[in-house]
Amino acid sequence: MSKHKTHSRLPRSKGIDMGTCYTPEECEKKVKRIVLGQTNQQIVEEFITIIGMKERFEQYEVPIPNKIVMFGPPGTGKTLTAFYIAARLKLPLIVVRLDALIHSHLGETGSNIRKIFDYAKATPCVLFLDEFDAIGRTRDHFDEAKEMARVVNTLLQCLDEFEGDSIFVAATNLEAELDHAIWRRFDTKMTYAMPGDKDREQFIHLHLDGFEQDEPVHQAASELLAGCSFADMEQIILKAKRKAIIEHRPLRFTFIEEAYSEYKPNVQ
Ligand SMILES: Nc1ncnc2c1ncn2[C@@H]1O[C@H](COP(=O)(O)OP(=O)(O)OP(=O)(O)O)[C@@H](O)[C@H]1O
Ligand SMILES: [Mg+2]
Structure with missing residues (x-):
């Protein structure tokens, strides 16, 4: 374009x-x-x-x-x-x-x-x-x-x-x-500041709602991603979605956990 x-x-x-x-x-x-x-x-x-x-x-x-x-x-x-x-x-x-x-x-x-x-x-x-x-x-x-x-x-x-x-x-x-x-x-x-609990939850909803899941992952994802920037959360969630897509499976929390440990966000 x-x-x-x-x-x-x-x-x-x-x-x-x-x-x-x-x-x-x-x-x-x-x-x-x-x-x-x-x-x-x-x-x-x-x-x-x-x-x-x-x-x-x-x-x-x-x-x-x-x-x-x-x-x-x-x-x-x-x-x-x-x-x-x-x-x-x-x-x-x-x-x-x-x-x-x-x-x-x-x-x-x-x-x-x-x-x-x-x-x-x-x-x-x-x-x-x-x-x-x-x-x-x-x-x-x-x-x-x-x-x-x-x-x-x-x-x-x-x-x-x-x-x-x-x-x-x-x-x-x-x-x-x-x-x-x-x-x-x-x-x-x-x-601007690092996301608080409410912002993080809203962000997770915006990214995960509408993506097929075989268990509710919002709550666990929100706890895991505490301390991450929006940019880090985005990268981790995208990585987890890619894992789900290549495995032809709905999203589950373990994909997010794996993505998190591979991405290694810089969390204070
Ligand atoms: N508040 C936010 N809401 C939704 N997505 C966000 C938010 N902040 C960052 N992101 C996502 O993270 C990535 C980086 O965001 P952005 O470039 O706006 O950060 P920045 O504050 O300008 O960072 P830098 O200081 O490094 O320039 C983008 O892909 C964006 O989609
Ligand atoms: Mg910028």
Whole structure:
């Protein structure tokens, strides 16, 4: 499936696309089994409601939010939420390729950042920048701190000037590494955590309901998977389903146990 069919060409750096574009339909497919948790669900719903009431907000001269920052451990749904927001807003999602954006040559990173923001200003989309802290840490890639300050300044300027119908979404595992001035620019902040009991159960239901089982496995699976991230749970459940499929048998708890010990999740 072509990912670029309906969109103007993405900005390029050294001849390479700086991002991947997903259509709203592609985004929709990815988020069928999302578990957001009550607080984040509320934040997203409010955000989407506001976007849908643009004119009313203009009338009151209250700016609408358009910059979201997500913070939390790996595998808890930050990237997935970017897909979800794009699907809900029926906007294409541009996932920026950080390796194409960050450049060791003077000025090149800043100019790439500008290009990608200019694109988002001109083309309604959800612009998603993962590992956002890497921009705040570009110091490692440069000889001069001065150059680093310039990159951060460019980013601040781009954030300040970001307007129109696009949404900017940034995600990071390392909240502390982010420049404070950048952090302040975001109107919407979402925090992610490892799944609690309720989230885990909901996730297990979403993945197991509808898959043939010869014994109820939900309860035991939920106990076994305690402490896993959503990403780990997903991998283990998929592994267990594969085992059931190749053996032409319904799913049973032993498949999940085997999958767990083969996958070896990093559980604290
Ligand atoms: N909250 C969630 N609900 C449903 N599935 C999830 C959730 N979080 C993660 N997953 C699943 O785990 C995988 C990784 O999720 P995702 O990429 O969103 O994590 P992330 O928080 O962005 O991690 P990282 O910090 O490593 O970028 C995806 O395949 C996704 O389907
Ligand atoms: Mg991610």
